[in-house]
Amino acid sequence: GNSVTQMEGPVTLSEEAFLTINCTYTATGYPSLFWYVQYPGEGLQLLLKATKADDKGSNKGFEATYRKETTSFHLEKGSVQVSDSAVYFCALRKDSGNTPLVFGKGTRLSVIA
Amino acid sequence: GAVVSQHPSRVICKSGTSVKIECRSLDFQATTMFWYRQFPKQSLMLMATSNEGSKATYEQGVEKDKFLINHASLTLSTLTVTSAHPEDSSFYICSAAGGEQETQYFGPGTRLLVL
8 A cells, every 4th residue: 555654753953954854655656745744733734745756846945856766755954943843744645636645654853953 | 825724622521422523624615624633643544534515435444433524515524523432532633625726734633632
């Protein structure tokens, strides 16, 4: 079946450090890939997405590239801020918007000043 | 982006009682809503998919008689946890699809504690 594996947390970084959160997936065909972020006490928000191979999603300084050859969608940010502290979820969806997402376990990021 | 609300945000109930959780899409018509359950430090697990006007499709292992889902309108879906037990304590999250194409919007979640 379809599944998403992302690196275990928690990840603790100093402000302005480089961030990478690894995400790999298992799926048949060509799923759409997503990163969601959950700030403390809030719901999940879409951070970025990519719908086909070699697409790069980007938002708020975060980037992730859809790599079909390595079945990966790693999240990166060049310089993190304290306000980036949150839980990050990698997810895939096989078909249209009306099909459910399959999530990874989430990675908690703490950024300290 | 689109807004999805959930009510209540937090509920404590006694074992054996029923609890209803509402999920509303505030500025778009949600043809499909999803209900997820999230255990501490774990991922979201899909419980069921509901399409407006039809019966919900439950994931394997989810008891449909215990977790009643109603999607009576394009802006409202409800999840009722019947005869709740302490093991039902969890964080329940809904998402809605049907606004901008290809995007699902998530509610803020409902934390249920069954004593």
